[in-house]
Amino acid sequence: GGGGGGVERDRQQRSSSIASNGSASALSGSGLLNSNSGxxxxxxxxxxxxxxxxxxxxxxxxxxxxxxxxxxxxxxxxxxxxxxxxxxxxxxxxxxxxxxxxxxxxxxxxxxxxxxxxxxxxxxxxxxxxxxxxxxxHLVLKQRDFLLKILESCTTLKTQIETELLNHMPTLEITEIRENLCKARLCLDILDKQTPAEAVKLYTTLHAEKQRLMTKYQEMFLQCKLDDMIRNCGYVFDFELIKQALVQMHNCVLNGGNLDNFGVGSVIGGLNGITAAGSHQNPILLLANYCISQLYSRQMLLLKQQQQQQQ
Ligand SMILES: [Zn+2]
Ligand SMILES: [Zn+2]
Structure with missing residues (x-):
């Protein structure tokens, strides 16, 4: 939680510094034009x-x-x-x-x-x-200024996604689990020379690792389902739709237990109006839905933090 907050703060600082640069240049622009004008x-x-x-x-x-x-x-x-x-x-x-x-x-x-x-x-x-x-x-300048703001937001979003790709937490975690499995396999190879206590210890460690792996599996599965929904939805999301979809996905994961049988599109198909035609043909719709889902996650994170503070 704390680390995420730090990253968020960094992002906000970065975007605000970009914003102030942008409006500074916009102001100098309007100054130039004003001196020529009227x-x-x-x-x-x-x-x-x-x-x-x-x-x-x-x-x-x-x-x-x-x-x-x-x-x-x-x-x-x-x-x-x-x-x-x-x-x-x-x-x-x-x-x-x-x-x-x-x-x-x-x-x-x-x-x-x-x-x-x-x-x-x-x-x-x-x-x-x-x-x-x-x-x-004056209106033309105002409109230019607005476009600059949009461009700044696009740049901020681009930087954010590039950073996320660079420090992709799931990739790092998977690598770590893979390394731990390698270690466990090595330990298993030499187990006949160890005491039973050592074998129990290995088993316990492996069990904890399995819990972590299953949690990661569910988390990534839900994430990919949400990503599919963002990719395939033919209209603009709202928070209610995301909430509803997440509940459905979560129930499927909890009830089914077996994630392999969780049919692709069973949740998405259940939500009326979502078609396979989707937003991949419309990059702006894709981006809009991505941004809305990001806003939703942030709001949920904020709510969770507030609840934790109250407890
Ligand atoms: Zn006359
Ligand atoms: Zn005359």
């Missing part, structure tokens, strides 16, 4: 470079309007100066034109006034868009 461009806009920046590219309607403002000095029909602008038709007018039936009900402005008003409209539009752009940029 404010400078907004200033350009209000400094009067509006026609150079926005109009030509963004708004054909306004582009045409400004072109027309520069066009014809005098009206072709009335030979009077085109000093007015119809805001509905977006054309230059002379005073006589403005009085005609066609434009009489339209909003007609002085040419300069119209230009200023359009300028203000475009400027306002640009400011608004710049603000929205900044907001979107």
């Amino acid at each position: 404010n400078n461009n907004v200033n350009h806009g209000s400094n009067g470079n509006l026609t150079n920046i926005g109009v030509g590219h963004n708004n054909n309607n306004h582009n045409n309007s400004l072109d027309k403002l520069k066009m014809a000095e005098n009206c072709m029909t009335h030979a009077m100066p085109n000093t007015l602008w119809c805001s509905v038709c977006n054309i230059l007018l002379c005073r006589a034109c403005a009085a005609t039936e066609e434009h009489r009900t339209h909003v007609v402005k002085n040419k300069m006034e119209a230009k200023e008003s359009l300028h203000a409209d475009i400027s306002k539009e640009l400011l608004g868009m710049q603000k929205t752009l900044n907001d979107v940029q």
Whole structure:
């Protein structure tokens, strides 16, 4: 128990150090982008470079309007100066034109006034868009930050599994039991030269080793059954399902006694909806179910520790 807690603590420290590195880089990233963003461009806009920046590219309607403002000095029909602008038709007018039936009900402005008003409209539009752009940029950064967090978690999980493979406890234990069996066989070979007391001692030692071996067998059997379930389940686990499956597996082991007759898939088949198609075709589902089972084991471990503290 204590050793496991130490490992767990190490993992948490490792993952938190990764997390702080990640968010530090994410912050510097947002800092960079912020210095490039918005404010400078907004200033350009209000400094009067509006026609150079926005109009030509963004708004054909306004582009045409400004072109027309520069066009014809005098009206072709009335030979009077085109000093007015119809805001509905977006054309230059002379005073006589403005009085005609066609434009009489339209909003007609002085040419300069119209230009200023359009300028203000475009400027306002640009400011608004710049603000929205900044907001979107903030969200984009936030989403990147989230992806970085996910990547950190993936890295933590990868490290965790690599460590588990490297220090694979069951492999070490099996090796130890194998060595002990070798020793016992050697002792048996020279037993005819030993006292009966020595033979009893060997028998007792071997019996303890057998208990250990059987416990390991059950433990590994349950583990592999759970692994099969993770591998073959076609949908996302929950704690209740894992609990139910573990109880079923445990009962099978206890009642059957003979693990050899414990048919593959008898438990898994009993759980409705679990198909052989399974999650091996979907690595994300496989990972999700693995992670949920890991969370379940940790919660069970925590509960056990709490119960032990209460006793
Ligand atoms: Zn006219
Ligand atoms: Zn008009």
